[in-house]
Amino acid sequence: MYRLLRTFTALTALTAIGLTAGCSSGSGSEAGPATSRAADVAAGPSTAAAKAPNAFWVDPDSPAARQVEKWERQGRTEDAAALRRISEQPLAVWPAGDDPAPDVRAATEGATRDGRTAVLVAYNIPHRDCGQHSAGGAHSSAFYREWVDSFAGAIGGTPAVVVLEPDAIPHIVDGCTPAEYHADRYQLLSEAIQRFKRQPKVKVYLDAGNPGWITDAHKLSEPLVKAGIAEADGFSLNVSNFQSDEVTKEYGRTLSAAVGDKHFVMDTSRNGKGPLAGDREDAWCNPPGRGLGTPPTDRTGDPLLDAVLWIKRPGDSDGPCRGGPAAGQWWPDYALGLARNAKDA
DSSP, rough: OOGGGGOOOOOOTTTOOOOOOBBHHHHHHHHSSOOOOOTTTSSSSHHHHOOOOOSSOOTTSSSSHHHHHHHHHHTHHHHHHHHHHHTOOOOOBBBSSSSOOHHHHHHHHHHHHHHHEEEEEEOTTTBBBSSSSTOOOSHHHHHHHHHHHHHHHTTTOEEEEEEETTTTHHHHHOOSSOOOGGGHHHHHHHHHHHHHTSSSSSEEEEEOOOOTOOSGGGGGGGHHHTTTGSSEEEEEOOOTOOOOHHHHHHHHHHHHHHTTTTEEEOOOTTTTTOOEEEOTTTSSSSTTTTTSSSSSSSSOSSSSEEEEOSEEEEEBOOSTTOOOOSTTOOOOHHHHHHHHOOOTO
């Protein structure tokens, strides 16, 4: 994925708001094991949910939450306190493997219990990530259609935000995805939007990369239209990347005007310090010194920006670079660095 910088590797009642890069970006959270567990719907709201200042679901069993518990047992109280900046925030769920239903159900059941909205990422398009760190995806178009149908069916009638296929469109624009796959990809994305929109309380945002990758937003407009953006609720920006809030919002406004005034959501999970300085090819992959960005919220004060989300799960590796584990695997030391460098720290 275009190292979501040139770049790489990401849901509440948007019912109420009506709301990782190029052959190098990169979406990192997708490759990890399932991290959510089915909730006892009969139970009362979780402690994390009670603290959440927005409509999105907080997973009480996320890797960050488990790490906090471990460090508390070990007496690492300061580190545990810092990591709560992640564990007490709503994070997107990236269903893994050939059967997305268990992870989706665990998230939607937990969200239902807490009276909130799940944020989900559909990331399994054929020829995903152009064979890079997050390579993989469905082995055929037919299987992808089945996968999407299972994903959407597992949501049922619960409120959910679905971020659809990080990097898939930008990889077409930058030429990383071979031309012979373009028509099929457009068709699959369009069908996926239609399938998710059959669920009555689902909001779908088709990914459009980030400002540091496809620098001219207008280059994305025709591909987004071909992929069915007209039937989606909008598009997503900055997934797994580090572009600042203001740069991303300005880019979003430009792109919105080019695709029928569609709304957008943006990922602020790791942009608290902005992108790594310099034009480095690996700036997207586990860059040092980064920090957590603006916490998730659906109260943006911007008529086009439906929500600020943490789509990339802070602490999930971008890939085996700078000492990190495989893409999507939990890396507690990196997570701790993000927390200590948080924008609001």
